[in-house]
Amino acid sequence: MSFSSEHRHDANAPQPEPAAPAVSNSDAQTSSISSPLKRKLPPPEKPEHVTRRSFVVASFWAIVLFLGLPIWWKTTTIYRAQLPLNQMVDWADGKACNPVFPTRIGINAPALRDEEIQNLIHITERTLDTLNDFPGHRLQFEVSRSANVQTDDLIHDSNNALTVRLSPGDTTSSFLHTSAPVLEITYPPNSIPPSGATTSDFATYLAAQLRETFAEERDVMSYLFATSSMPSERRPQGPPRDVASSLSKRMTRSLKYSGTYHLTFSLFTSGPVPSSWDIDSAIDEYMKPILDMLRPIHNFTIDTQVQLYATPGVQSQVLSKEDLSSFINAAEWPLSPSIGGAPTVNFIVFIGNQTIGSLSETGTSQSWLIPQWGSAYLLPPPSTDHVSSELLKQPVLTFTSHLLSLLGTPQSGPLPMRLSTLTRIRSADLLLRASSSLGSLARLSLALPSISIPSSVADGVAKSMYHLQLACSNLGGTVGLEHARIAEAEAERAFFEKSMVGQLYFPDEHKIAVYLPLLGPVGVPLFIGLLNQIKAWKNARKEKAKTA
Incomplete structure (x- = not known):
């Protein structure tokens, strides 16, 4: 019996695997979503890498x-x-110096015995102490032993501000000479x-005459201290209001002190004419003696x-008071500038047809005083x-009279006594100015901590205080x-130091705008790197604590 080839079967041959069931697209998408996503972690750092990074961050911070x-600092x-701020403030407040201006008065009384003169001086001093409303102005008496001198042959010690000559007579009277301080x-x-007497009408009269003689100096002194920068409790009482107003005008008119x-x-x-003048001989004859005294x-x-x-x-021929201020046109009248840094005082003689229509406060019908500038004088055209x-x-x-006014010379008394008073007034003014500048510099230093104070300022302050x-x-x-004068110049130089004043115009806001x-x-980056290293160090400590 025979079999067909289609039905042959080898039992030893491998059998095919059964086919997998088909999966739809929707089932695959659902499966991928439902499964968890696993993030891939970086490999662990080696210890030498962590150490290297720590050294890098630390080196940057060490350099910074x-x-x-x-x-940068x-x-x-x-x-x-370093400035002596406390001492500077003490000078400004009047605590470092109690200014007393001793004024020496010589007593010439040949007809009196020594005991009588000494007792008279003692009573007069006690009377002046009760009347003196400005303690800084103190009269000091000394006995002059010169012989009795006639009125036409005056003797005066130049070291004394005033010489009082006592002579017996019928009545009590006084007379101040115009040519000498006698x-x-x-x-x-x-x-x-x-x-042994404790009171005397004549001593009271003598004290009153001395107070009247030095009344202008006392008023100026009290005005300077009353208008200074001292605290109100340390300032003396100033002169009456009308006197203070007059002194204010005089101070405004006068020039700032200069050596x-x-x-x-x-x-x-x-x-075109005149083209020459004998000004040198006129100055030598009429002004030079006053300049020598000054x-x-x-x-x-x-x-x-x-x-x-x-x-x-x-251009008008008759000048009114309002025209005087514009009479001198600096743009058209070339005037000599200051020479050697010294202030210039201008004296102008103008030859023309102008006249002053009304009297001014500080001039005549031919001249007037220009405050802090000089003087002008009008002359008619000469014949040659x-x-x-x-x-x-x-x-x-x-011009000589106007120069004395511009210098701040007192107006009453003989000229030598006025110049002696001018010395004391200028000393008081410069002392107060220097003290005020030191106080302003101290307050400026405290108010602006960021202001520069160079060593030259400290040197100037030290010299000024000395x-x-x-x-x-x-x-x-x-x-x-x-x-x-030296103290005031050093204080002004220290206060207006150029390198220090420039810092006033560079506030801290500009620094922030530059540095940000x-x-x-x-x-x-520096701060982020430092934070990361701190965080890593904390995590390492936690891991080490877990494994321990």
Whole structure:
């Protein structure tokens, strides 16, 4: 029996595997969503890599902290020299110096015995102490042993501000000479207090005469201290309101004190003539004696000039008081500038047809005083092209009077006594100015901690305080005036130091605006790197704690 080939079957042949059931697309998508996603983690860092990164971050921070910050601090810090702030404030408040201006008074009384003179001086001093409303002005008496001198042959000790000559007479009277600081007082013989007496009408009269003689100086002194920067509880009572108003005008008119002034004498004419003048001989004859008397207080340099075809600022022939301020046109009248840094005082003689229609406060019908500037004098055209010294006598004498006013010289009393008073007034003014500048500098230093204080400022403050102490110990004479002048100059130089004043216009807001754009890009990576290292260090400690 035979079988067909289609039905042959090898039992030993491998059988095919059954086919997998078909899966639809929707079933596969559901299976992939339902199974969890496993994130592939980075391989663990080797310990040497972690250590290297820590060293890199630490090295950056070490460079910033130990190299960058010191260099930045050294190059950007503001140098502030040490200032004696407490002492500077004490000077400004009047605590470091009790200014007393001793005024020496010589008593010449040949007809009195020593006991009578000493007792008279003692009673007079006690009377002055009860009447004195300004303790800084103190009269010191000394007995002069010169013989009795006639009135026409005055003897005066230059070291004394005033000499009081007591002479017996029928009545009590007094007379102050105009050419010398000598006060003549006559007294009845029975008016002299005996030894042991405590009161005397004649001593009261003598004290009243001395107070009247030095009334202007006392008023000026009290006005300077009353208007100073001292605290109100330390300032003395000022003069009456009307006197204070008059003194204020005088102070505004006068020039600021300087050891040297430059005097410029100018001849201005509206035409070609006159073209020459004898100004040198007129100055030597009429002004030089006053300049020599002022030499212990001021030095003077002089120059002269002639300006032809000089047109005044006002064309009218009759000048009113309002026209005087614009008469001198600085743009058209070339005036000499300050020479050597000294302030210039201008004296102008103008030859033309102008006249002053009304009297001014500080001038005559031909001249007027220009506050803090100088003086001008109008002269009619001369008959020749040369101005002689005789024609210049009155202008130069007027200029001399105006110069004394510009320098702040008192107006009453003989000229030597007025110059002695000027020395004490200028000493007080400079002492107060220097003290005020030191106080302002101390307050500025405390109010602006970021302001620069160079070493030159500290040196100037030290020099100023040194000379202030010497001036306070020698008030009343030219020695104290010179020390006060140096102290005021050093204090002003320290306060207006250029390198220090420039810091006032660089506030802290500018520094923030400069540094923020630099600190942002540099600081953010450093801080992020440091935070990451701190975080990694904490995680390492936790893992170590788990495995332990």
